[in-house]
Amino acid sequence: MMWLLAQEQAPVPTLGIFSAGSVIDFAIVLGLGVIIWVMVARARTGRKIPEIKKIAGLEAVDEAIGRATEMGRPVVFIPGILSVDNPQTLAAFGMVSHIARQCARYDTRFLALNCDPLPYAVIEEITRQAYLEEGRPDAFNPDDIRFLSAEQFAFTGAVIGIFERERPAANIMIGAFYAEAMMLAETGSFQGMIQIGGTAMTAQLPFFVAACDYSLIGEEIYAASAYLSKEPVMYGTVVAQDWLKIVLALIIVVGAVLATVSPDSTVLRDILGGY
Amino acid sequence: MHITSDPGIWCQAICTLAVYTYLYKDNPIFRIAENVFLGLATTYWFVYSFFNYIKPAIVEWIGTNGQYHYVLAIILGLLIFFRYVPSLSWIARYPMSFWVGYGTGYTLAFTPAVWLNQITASFVALNSLQNILIFVGILCTLVYFFFTLAKENPVVGGIAEVGKWYIMIALGSAFGNTVLYRWNLFLGRANMLITQWLGYTG
DSSP states (O other): OHHHHHHHHSOOOBTTTBOTTOHHHHHHHHHHHHHHHHHHHHHHTTOOOOOOOOOHHHHHHHHHHHHHHHHTOOEEEEEESSOTTSHHHHHHHHHHHHHHHHHHHTTOOEEEEESSHHHHHHHHHHHHHHHHHTTOGGGOOGGGEEEOOSSHHHHHHHHHHHHHHHOOSEEEEEEEOOTHHHHHHHHHHHTTOEEEEEESOTTTHHHHHHHSSEEEEGGGGTSHHHHHHTOHHHHHHHHHHHHHHHHHHHHHHHHHHHHHHOTTOOHHHHHTTTO | OOOOOOHHHHHHHHHHHHHHGGGTOOOHHHHHHHHHHHHHHHHHHHHHHIIIIIHIIIIIIIIITOOTHHHHHHHHHHHGGGGGSGGGGGGGHHHHHHHHHHHHHHHHHHHHHHHHHHHHHTOOOSOSHHHHHHHHHHHHHHHHTOTTTTTTOHHHHHHHHHHHHHHHHHHHHHHHHHHHHHHHHHHHHHHIIIIIISOOOO
16 A cells, blocks of 8 residues: 555656656666676676685574573563565565574574564464475464554563563564663663664664674675575675676765865766756 | 652653563563553554545445545555455455555656665765765675676675675664654653652752
8 A cells, every 4th residue: 555655656758668867866776686687697606706704793693592591481582563665674585584493493482573564474474484484384483473553662571571571592683673772771781681683773772782792884784694594695696796896885985086086076976867 | 859640640641661671671560551552553543544545435435425446546456355255265366466556666667766766865976085085985885786797796796795894884873863862752651650740840
């Protein structure tokens, strides 16, 4: 429904395809797609793909699950509070499968707490599949994948209550968080959980850094699924993103030099679609 | 001091104090507040969704305006309920796939517009210390997020280390800023309790 409403409010496209100023956006997405395709093709044919640097927060995921297993307590996963049209929620989906599989393998209870009904439905399906792939479909409990409330602070209160009563040993929060980030991380820290917090919300990152044992900063959550899977084919997507960042860094350098040498020049801004 | 007789203010005060009891430890009063809030929020969003999406879609958009394409959206939405029928639960995967596909496409289509603005805003003239610090900070921070190059190249790793310092300074500043904001929120609650509820104005 929201999608159809968005369609009605969209600007009239030029040339029948592009909305005004979106040609460069399309070129970037297309370019990124080509680089990803090349890197994935390289990986599939067995050629060398650069490895991803060590990310402590992701290395700690298995450690957190291991600790929960030893203590016989649940692992909690919170995919932020936004819906499936947010890239951070999509990044969270990439991690759920790995965490749920590990929990199924070690017979550790896995709790996923959701604030939005769409990620709730998707995460339940991913988790069910993960348990199936580990050969433990009987261990999957749909009641452990919970939709609590679509209201931000009602959700927060409910999560705090679950932290108190279910006593999880590990709390993994990956996705888009707002003001509830500090409350959740503080409560988890107070309870002595091992916590991993990751978000691209710059205003909330400090709280994860301060209150969590490990934090994933911005872009690191987007590399998570490739990092955890350790599959060269998925590494290809991260390599492609690195290449795009190199291009953007070069554009910034050229833009700064132009702004210094010729302050009135708008050549580069025009090439970038007038942004 | 004159304690108010306004039931709305009393309700606010009791709920505020009930939530603050958690600062001592988890207790039945906090649990009541938690469950009341959860129930109210669920009801609110159900009513909100019904009167803002479901009813207008059926009565106004389809019934009055004849915009029958909304029927497709309604059918797609209803398919999700097949997850409660074990033998047909696979059907519920179609709307989920649609949502994830839509989310991915939306992100790809509209995200460049956001960061292209940030890129062009980074075109600063390198004629002052402030601008040079900004320029160096942007580049080093960007390099920090090179995941595959830093492992192989020590120079890139060194630049990324500078980027890490920039990030930590920025996060420290944001932390202080937000803590002060949260303190203001607490003062707002305390002000409500003291002036509106207890009626103390001295």
